[in-house]
Structure formats: C-alpha cells, structure tokens
Amino acid sequence: RRGAAARFGEPLSQEVVCYLGLELGAISIKRFADGEIYCQVGESIRGCDVFLIQPTAPPVNDALVELLITIDACRRASARSITAVLPYFGYARADRKTAGRESIAAKLTANIITEAGADRVLTMDLHSGQCVGYFDIPVDHVYGDSVILDYLASKRISTGDLVVVSPDVGGVARARAFAKKLNDAPLAIVDKRRSAHNVSQVMNVIGDVRGKVAVLVDDMIDTAGTITNAARVLHAEGAREVYACATHAVFSPPAVERLSSGVFTEVIVTNTIPVPPAHNFPELTVLSVA
Numbered sequence: 001r002r003g004a005a006a007r008f009g010e011p012l013s014q015e016v017v018c019y020l021g022l023e024l025g026a027i028s029i030k031r032f033a034d035g036e037i038y039c040q041v042g043e044s045i046r047g048c049d050v051f052l053i054q055p056t057a058p059p060v061n062d063a064l065v066e067l068l069i070t071i072d073a074c075r076r077a078s079a080r081s082i083t084a085v086l087p088y089f090g091y092a093r094a095d096r097k098t099a100g101r102e103s104i105a106a107k108l109t110a111n112i113i114t115e116a117g118a119d120r121v122l123t124m125d126l127h128s129g130q131c132v133g134y135f136d137i138p139v140d141h142v143y144g145d146s147v148i149l150d151y152l153a154s155k156r157i158s159t160g161d162l163v164v165v166s167p168d169v170g171g172v173a174r175a176r177a178f179a180k181k182l183n184d185a186p187l188a189i190v191d192k193r194r195s196a197h198n199v200s201q202v203m204n205v206i207g208d209v210r211g212k213v214a215v216l217v218d219d220m221i222d223t224a225g226t227i228t229n230a231a232r233v234l235h236a237e238g239a240r241e242v243y244a245c246a247t248h249a250v251f252s253p254p255a256v257e258r259l260s261s262g263v264f265t266e267v268i269v270t271n272t273i274p275v276p277p278a279h280n281f282p283e284l285t286v287l288s289v290a
C-alpha cells in the first residue's frame, strides 16, 4: 500500500510514510495560467486504499479545491477507498448561524468533500465536535494534545505552579480536558468578547493566576489576537510566565509579530499546517503529529 499526497499536505505526508515504512504515491498537481488546478495520479491505484493527507489550510480555498480535484482523480482512477486525512479542517469555525442570512460553511465543506468521492475522513482537533456530524461518511476525530502534553511534561514545571487557561468561554471543555491530563491542574478562563471578525477584546480572568505558570490552550492560532490579548491580561493579573499551546498554526498576519512580541515564554504548536520558515521565531516550537 502506498499513500498519495497532495501539495499542501506534502511535508506531513513525508513524515507519516517514513514512520510507516511506506513510500508516497506519485501525484502531479499543476496550476494553469488562469489559476485552475490540474491533478493526475502518477501510478495505478486501481483497487487501492488511498489516504490523501491535506490540511485545508491557508490559502484555504486553494487547498480545499486541490483536495476535491485530487479526490476526484483518485475516484476516477478506480481507487477502492479514499480516506481524506484533514489534519486541519478549514471553515470549521463557520459551524452555525450566529446571525440571520449567514452560511454554515463547515457543513457545505463537509458536503462537497463527500460529494467529491471521499469514503472516510480522519481529522484533528475540530473547532467544535459537532462538525463530525456534518459528514454523512465515517469520521475519525483525533487530538493533538498528547504530543503537546508529552512536550510540556519534559519541561518539568511543578504541578503546584501550573494553571491551564482557556482563552475564551467556548474553549473551556478543551482546556478542562487538557488540565485533567496535567494531574488535574487548576483551570482559569479568559472572558473574551469579539467586536468584529478577527478582533478580540479581553474583559476578565475567572480564576487565580497570580504567581503561576499559565498555559493557554486553544485549538488554533489564527491572527493571534485571542491568545495574545489573553496573555497580556494574564500578565496583568500576576502570572509569572505564559505558554501558548495550540494544535493548528494558521498564523494569518499579524500573528507572527504578535506571538514574538515578548508576552510568551514559548508558543507550542503542531505541524497539522506546515509552518513556513518565514514564520519561525525564537519562542516557537513546532511538534510533529505524524
């Protein structure tokens, strides 16, 4: 069995096949002058179980269409089954209507991935668990916290010094599960309010962070407004150090400037989305979920 990798998923796919002792399947993906995407599977996959590893990551629309066209190419090449491995599922935040006349783009995205020909989905740290139900095919939803927790354990921060912090009320369940795995560390919550898309304003901290090492936990860092504002308020409330942990490094501008502004001891993310060298900064640690 060989795995096929589309372009956006290539770095992680390389690591996965190395881990499994396999080789990547051959695939050719090109862009036409007008931006249209061309895909050809470079070897026979007739009767094979194909695993396409592709985060639908920035630029999200390109990555998504590339995935759809690759699934279609595999289906037309008579693959026996196609598993779309989506380390990061873009549009997951558009999971419900919060105002009239809005789209639920997460549901639409699930529909078109299924319609293209995926038989199964394997994905990581969905923004909200209900997205699993948006697919009418089996979904395996796995979590990146084990690699982050192992890494944190290697830092030997004493449990008495730790407080796990959710940067918003919506992330409390995730942070609570994380705290439980850190010997039931105490939990604090930042009460975030948004005045507009991609703009976060912090109001209050619920819980005691004074003198503690605060570990902020989120599913993703996009513009880094949420996590940086949370870190600032934690420092103002007397936290000794602040770590940021997130599975998905979306890193839209000005994320790198914000994350490297000196408020974090360390920013710990995973490689569900490839982090380009230009997005590197001294406090950044990228762990592999391969």
Ligand code: R5P
Binding pocket: 093, 127, 167, 168, 170, 171, 198, 200, 218, 219, 220, 221, 222, 223, 224, 225, 226, 227
């Ligand atoms: C929001 O509910 C998410 O869990 C993240 O906190 C948010 O999407 C991060 O966005 P940004 O980094 O742009 O504040």
